[in-house]
Amino acid sequence: MKRFFSTLLIASLLVCAMLLASCELFPSGEHTCEFEIEVIEPTCTERGYTIYRCKECENSYRDSFTEVDPDNHVELVETLKVEPTCTEDGYIIKTCTACGLEVTSQNGKAKKHSMEMWHTVKAPTCTESGIEARKCSNCDECYEERTINPTHTWDEGVVTAPTCDEDGYISYHCTVEGCTGEYVQFANKTNGLKATGHKYETDENGELVWVVITPATCDKEGVKHNYCVNEGCDAYHAATIEKHNYEVIVEEPTCTEYGKTYEKCTECGDNHLITYTDPIGHKYETWTDVEGCPGIEESKCEHCGEVLQRTKEQ
8 A cells, every 4th residue: 555655656746747847848937837726525436636727728737635535425316215104213215326335314203103093893792792993093003902891781770778777779680682681789878878877756856755665653664665767667766764753742722722732753744642731712902992983892812813893882
């Protein structure tokens, strides 16, 4: 390689000497070569160099040679163009007309699949699964299928209402002829089928209303029930009635009626007399004239307010 460049340098110097000699053929003072310089870049197949040309004559020579540049192609011609797909990037291949090298460049990123809506390929029956499918709208390569579970056509259901103690439920049956499918929807927090619980009878004051089953006596406790008011329910609370608990009640005598003292049971109302008190009798005030009624006078009882009238004595 060194011998090649040495030979090339000697040849260049000889050319320059010949050109200078040719310039001397012109009469003295009539022509002196003035060179224009043009740099030729190396290509993928040719070396680069600098060319010198005389502006007035045809004399020229080359010098300053450079090595071939494998990346500086003369012309790249597109030979293949591949568009991007859902899964692969696109690319363009260009081929150099001089050296034949192929250069690849990007032509868009992969798009990814864009799946369409599922559509039914085979409808399910009460006992057999169906099939639904979908494909990519950008390509025909991506295709998916999935199973549709068997499905019944249910009626409106029969409701079994809840009771105080037990949850209710709804029984459904398939309406397709020949199908015996059925299922039960059990009680949950939203369908109102949970057991209602008991609702025991109360009065307007919110007090429990009791029904005496076995009255109490002075010597033996009794039994009373408080019943649930929900339809169809006969549940009840049971409680004991304490033995007679008497209290002494005194009713004062009036002008005409006896007073009395007796004992009364606060639980069952049983009572018995202890003693009587004689009536206190009327106590009339002084007789006075009745206003507007000449000859009539009256007297009023201080205890009960009863009024007696009489004709005034003459």
